[in-house]
Amino acid sequence: MRYCSLGSGSRGNATLVVEQQHALLIDCGFSRKNILQRLQQAELPVEQLQGVLVTHEHSDHAKGVQSLCEALDIPFYSSHGTARKMQWQQHALWRCIRGDESVTIAGMQVMPVVVPHDAQEPLQFVVRGRRDHCLGVLSDLGSLTPHVVHRYRRCHGLQVEANHDPQMLQRGPYPPALRARVAGQFGHLSNQQCAELLQRVRWSGLQSVTAGHISEKNNDEQLVRQALAPAMACQPEDVQLLRQDEVSPWQQLN
Numbered sequence: 727m728r729y730c731s732l733g734s735g736s737r738g739n740a741t742l743v744v745e746q747q748h749a750l751l752i753d754c755g756f757s758r759k760n761i762l763q764r765l766q767q768a769e770l771p772v773e774q775l776q777g778v779l780v781t782h783e784h785s786d787h788a789k790g791v792q793s794l795c796e797a798l799d800i801p802f803y804s805s806h807g808t809a810r811k812m813q814w815q816q817h818a819l820w821r822c823i824r825g826d827e828s829v830t831i832a833g834m835q836v837m838p839v840v841v842p843h844d845a846q847e848p849l850q851f852v853v854r855g856r857r858d859h860c861l862g863v864l865s866d867l868g869s870l871t872p873h874v875v876h877r878y879r880r881c882h883g884l885q886v887e888a889n890h891d892p893q894m895l896q897r898g899p900y901p902p903a904l905r906a907r908v909a910g911q912f913g914h915l916s917n918q919q920c921a922e923l924l925q926r927v928r929w930s931g932l933q934s935v936t937a938g939h940i941s942e943k944n945n946d947e948q949l950v951r952q953a954l955a956p957a958m959a960c961q962p963e964d965v966q967l968l969r970q971d972e973v974s975p976w977q978q979l980n
């Protein structure tokens with residue numbers, strides 16, 4: 727199983743997961759044209775894409791989903807709440823998935839995880855491949871719940887959110903209401919919360935960790951590295967960060 731980020735941040739998110747010749751996209755927060763370019767950069771033959779898993783309706787995750795899936799004639803999967811917000815319920819390519827009910831898609835076992843975030847019915851995903859390798863993707867999370875910690879234990883790969891530095895957020899350009907939203911229980915994870923998550927789920931089988939959804943205004947890459955390195959028992963320069971305008975290197979789980 728291998729995966730990469732096609733871009734991560736408040737202006738668009740998409741993660742590609744591939745098992746043998748089958749690929750799934752988690753979120754498509756880019757236009758169709760843009761995501762097709764990014765798929766090409768990742769050197770993924772577009773015929774391998776079997777579907778799109780959607781975490782929630784915010785445009786940095788859902789913007790290009792319908793248009794891409796219509797163009798490729800592939801299904802997209804979301805909770806009922808997300809579909810209602812996006813007006814997808816009657817769409818022929820939409821498939822309903824439910825929190826904590828695992829489904830097999832494109833030969834991978836997908837576990838949708840219920841998370842606290844300010845959307846209608848947000849989910850995040852743990853994906854298990856044929857050889858039992860397990861990838862946890864967690865992009866928008868207001869706070870750590872026992873349920874989230876439980877679900878993301880024993881993953882071999884983790885892509886997690888390190889959204890903001892609390893001090894930068896407080897001093898930054900956001901108006902007070904938005905600041906409170908981001909920092910709140912249903913907003914986004916701070917660097918410190920991300921470190922706490924990693925500390926709690928780290929185990930001997932964990933092979934690869936990448937940190938994404940990093941705020942361009944309320945965070946700094948150096949601060950992310952400093953916060954996460956102790957939790958990962960590595961040097962700050964070895965913390966792998968995802969960026970808005972970059973297709974990340976492939977991470978291989980074996």
Ligand SMILES: [Zn+2]
Nearest residue numbers: 782784843866
């Ligand atoms: Zn969101």
Ligand SMILES: [Zn+2]
Nearest residue numbers: 736784786866
């Ligand atoms: Zn987001």
